[in-house]
Amino acid sequence: MKLKYSIGVDLGGTNIKLGVVRSDGKIKSKISLPTKAKRGPEFVVKQIISGVEELKKKNKVKIVGIGVGSPGSIIHKKGTVENPPNFPGWKRVHLGKLVSKGTGINVVVENDANAAAIGEMIYGAGKETKSFIMVTLGTGVGGGIIINRKIYRGERGAAGEIGHITVNYNGRRCKCGSRGCVETYIGNSYLIEDVKKNLSKRKDSKIYEIINGDSSISPKVISEAFQYGDDYAVEIIERAGSILGYGLASVVNLLDISNIVIGGGVAGFGKPLFASVKSSIIERVMIPFKENISVRRAKLRNDAGIKGAAALAFYK
Amino acid sequence: MKLKYSIGVDLGGTNIKLGVVRSDGKIKSKISLPTKAKRGPEFVVKQIISGVEELKKKNKVKIVGIGVGSPGSIIHKKGTVENPPNFPGWKRVHLGKLVSKGTGINVVVENDANAAAIGEMIYGAGKETKSFIMVTLGTGVGGGIIINRKIYRGERGAAGEIGHITVNYNGRRCKCGSRGCVETYIGNSYLIEDVKKNLSKRKDSKIYEIINGDSSISPKVISEAFQYGDDYAVEIIERAGSILGYGLASVVNLLDISNIVIGGGVAGFGKPLFASVKSSIIERVMIPFKENISVRRAKLRNDAGIKGAAALAFYK
Known part of the structure; x- marks a missing residue:
């Protein structure tokens, strides 16, 4: 097959990342x-x-x-972006039309979480999978649903908010206004906040040693401590994985989709995270679902945003 | 349009209800x-x-x-029924083939909760609605998902288990093996169990007066007490509605479907139940979903099982 090229634009609150991407997923050039x-x-x-x-x-x-790939509510057909968080003054912007007019090239606009799912389907861990649930673990927790090789958008293009599945209706208040959402347990900012709060009680932990008085705890620090077999790091990762698993068990019971793909920064916890997600899904789903559960790490890592966005041009 | 007739078979653990149903949903005859x-x-x-x-x-x-319409896991294409609860000795039964062979008529077999959803779509509250979530409140809590006028079955035909969405991962053990499922709050048996347990502390309540020492509390008794403005009955209905609403908020966030149709015996609580379900969904869903939430009562009431099953023959 002759290789084609598209441009992927990963629109973030701080940076816009752009790349020329080949139809096999390789980045030719990026800025x-x-x-x-x-x-x-x-x-x-x-x-x-x-x-x-x-x-x-x-x-x-x-x-x-x-x-x-853009944050905010996207009306995919019209290429409009509404109220992206951290973009002051955007109410409804006809992003697709404006970029297409300015460049002379066809433009497809999609929610960034959906773009990540499409990217995995076209180039990544979902290449051979008919249906899967994509979870992106970052500052927030995003989601995308692929059913029979199509992204499922719902009535207004806002489907897939896996981060805002409630696992505890009396739980902590979430930025979304609800309580006890998956995101309040495994979203980067909440996770780090919890570790900060509890670290003074865990001065024996490797995490405490690594940061050495510096307060910048990150998933990477927790992973490093885990490599040393640190008890507290194991606890953090297993708890986060379990609770994500409880939320995903609800998703599996609802959608009867057995394949889960997890990407984003917090996915860097790697195997221990996936193992605990998987075992907690299996523990909680209904009997017919237990045997086929698969939890895999996303294949698009660095530049996942650019590649997912570029995949949109190859997705029909 | 010329009216046609089908036969609906509502296969229950105790009784099999059968009816000749017209294509407009009227029952001509039943046994x-x-x-x-x-x-x-x-x-x-x-x-x-x-x-x-x-x-x-x-x-x-x-x-x-x-x-x-059958309990158990259904493989819709093959017309097989697997492990229906309360049917000893059924592992996998080729129900469709056997009934078709014995009657000379084409047979469609569907999960009973999906049949209820298809019934509402074809004859009932979902007639004019493109996509909706059907919830059946009975001994258990069943669900069906209609997307663009089609039932969503998932990978193995088991999708739609709304009763087994977790709202509290530390909650009470559910029959399904998980914890804190929606069903453990609003499923008939759990609901009644809770009322029984707490009634001794609520001797001032109308419920206590109605049952008059007899222990057979039922949703009907609670409804009756509610009619009298009984505080405890109001509490029970509002709490059940709220918690169902929390579970449904997760479903709305995930599927971006705004229309909810609720049927089954416990739906007999009527308006106060629907009002609290609706307000709790709106309280908890993400902002873009808040404005269009609709919660309606199912239109098929008596004989919903027969009618839903009969609708299968008219559903393509």
Whole structure:
């Protein structure tokens, strides 16, 4: 098969990452520009267009399309983005139309969590899988649902909010306004907050030793401590995995989909996390679902955002 | 449009209810036979066939098909029923083939909760609705998912287990093996168990007065007490509704479907139940979903099982 090229745009609150990506998922060239979201939508659109122009100049290949993975509510058919968090002044922006007009190339806009799921389906861990649940563990917890090789969007394109499945209706308040969402247990910021709060009681832990008085705890530090067999790190990872598993058990019972793919920074905890997610799903799902549960790590890691967005141009 | 007729078979653990149903949802004729499930699958199949024969004799109309709503895991394409609870000795029964062979009529077999959803879509509250979540509140809590006028079955035909969405991962043990499932709060048996346990502390309540020493508390008794404005009855209904709402908020966040239809015996609590379900969904779902939430009572009430099953023959 002849390789084709698309441009993937990963629109973040701080940076816009763009790349020319081959139809087999390899990045040919990539750049990053500051989003400067405060300067408003017109400026951000200009940044995207100038990024695309730069990539086109550097790479003399035919670009079949541009895919944009964006935060916020996306109306996929219209290519509009509504109220992305951390983008002041955006109410509804016709991002697809504006970028397409500025570049002369077809543009597909998709929610960033859905783009990650499509990326895994086309290039990654979901290549051979008919249906799967994609979970992206980052600052928040995003999700995408692939059913029979199609992204499931729901009525307004907002489906897949796995981070906001409630596992404890009396639990901690979530940024979304609800309580006890999966995100309040395994979202980066909540997880780190908990570790910070409890660390003074765990001065014997390797985590305490690694950060050495510095308060910047990160999933990476926890992983490192885990490598040393640190009890507290094991506890943190297993608890986070179990609770994600409880939430995913509800998803499996509801959707009868047995394949789970997990990506994002916190997925860096690796095997111990996946093992505890899997065992807690199996413990909690109904009997017919127990035997086929599969929990895998996403294959797109660095540049997952660019690749997922680029995949949109290859997805029909 | 010319009216057609099908036969709906509602296969229950105690009785088999059968009816000749018109394509507009009216029942022309119905009968009930004991299931005698203990006598094994062959006997039950014979009962179904003899019921169909009886209805055919009584009703000289052309029957376009037979629909069977069955408990257990159903492989819809093959018409097989696996391990229905309360049916000893059934492992896998080719119910569709056997009934079709015995009656000479095409047979469609579906999970009873899915049949209820299809019934509401074809004759009932979901007639004008593209996508909705059907919840059946009975001894257990069943569910069916209609997406774009199609039942969503999942990988093995077992999707829609709304009763087994976890709302509290540390909650009470559920019959399914998990903890804190929606069913452990609003399933008939758990609900009644709770009322029984707490009634001695609520001797001032109308419920206590109505049952008058007799221990047979039922949703009907609670409804009756509610009519009198009884505080305890209000509490029970509002709490059950809220918790169902918390579970459904997870479903809405995941599926981006705003229409909920609730049927089954416990739905007899009526408006106060629906109001609390709705307000708790709206309280808990993410912002984009808040404005369109609709919670309605199922339209098929008596004979919902027969009608839902009969609808299977009209569903493509």
